[in-house]
Amino acid sequence: MLRRAFVFSALIFSVTAAAQGQTTARAAEAAFARAQEMASDGNSAGGRALIDSIVRATPPASPVYPQALYWRATLATNAADAESDYRHIVVDYPLAPQAEDALLRLAQLELARGDRDDALIHLQRIPRDYPRSKSIARASYWIARVLFEKNDIPGACAANATALAQTAEGEVELRNQIQYQSQRCAAFAASQRAAASPSAGTASSTPSASTASSTPATAEKPTVSADTSLPEVAKTPPAESVSRIAPPATARDTKPSQIKPDPAIPTAAEIKRTPTTTAAAVPAWSVQVAAYNKKPDADKLAATLANRGYDARVDGTVAPFRVRIGRYPSAREAEAALAEIKSKKMAGFVVRAP
Secondary structure, three states: HHHHHHHHHHHHHHHOOOOHHHHHHHHHHHHHHHHHHHHHHOOOHHHHHHHHHHHEEEEOOOOOHHHHHHHHOOOOHHHHHHHHHHHHHHHHHHOOOHHHHHHHHHHHHHHHOOHHHHHHHHHHHHHHHHHOOOOHHHHHHHHHHHHHOOHHHHHHHHHHHHHHHOOOOHHHHHHHHHHHHHHHHHHHHHHHHHHHHHOHHHHOOOOHHHHHHHHHOOOOOOOOOOOOOOOOOOOOOOOOOOOOOOOOOOOOOOOOOOOOOOOOOHHHHHHOOOOOOOOOOOOOOEEEEEEEOOHHHHHHHHHHHHHHOEEEEEOOOOEEEEEEEEEEEOOOHHHHHHHHHOOOOOOEEEEEEE
């Protein structure tokens, strides 16, 4: 009898907790919609304040937390704040629904800085890590666009073909952009065929011996017209303007505003790889590079990084176990360390260290 009562009580508790979770999620959705509406009406500061309050009130283990980070990033007043939240999602919440779009937006931020290689790293993770993602078509379009800029025409055309095959019928604007870009592939294929085949006009442009003998010495040579059959290589369509006030649910297919480097942040060459780890550095900042649900996995990565010369450790006594590098006395030094870490093709973001 007591066992049945216990099981019944546990069932009631779980149902109540689930209902509370659904209520919290619905309330958060309403708050996010309200914040976007406020930003669209010109009250961006009020919208950001509303999202900030949700971030502060939401436990990091809640599924609402990465969603709040995502919306805070879309309403950020500068690219650095947006990038920090997007990286937080990608590193700490890779299974969150917002992770795929966060990767796409990080790639766009890298492109705005002119860093095509780092942009490709983010973009190529989408089809690799999220093979069922609805963002594969958009990611493949951007991969093709970056490869065109790097003059890798065969790779760009392959990515563009993937983008066209993955695009839904309803995505008319994206499909038009992909088809416009594919003109470069048609021109490239035509030029390759022309280069592989012998010129048809070579023999006909050379007069025969009999014809030459009957041609007066003063006759002008025939003019050979240029081959105009090949289409002109189309240029990448100009990027549309982006409104920072009302970000959409998915990333736009435009480049963000050009990001100006912060002169207050030193370059990677100006700092040492191994930072000071004295306990006197308060408050401390670190660079977080990963998070795991199992501590052995976190310990393994920390050990690998330590063997590579990084001051790596695992923070946290319960999941998620966060792998962090260094303890810096200021956020400025931590940002500089992050720049060096990124140069080694690792992702991360700056956090306050416990």
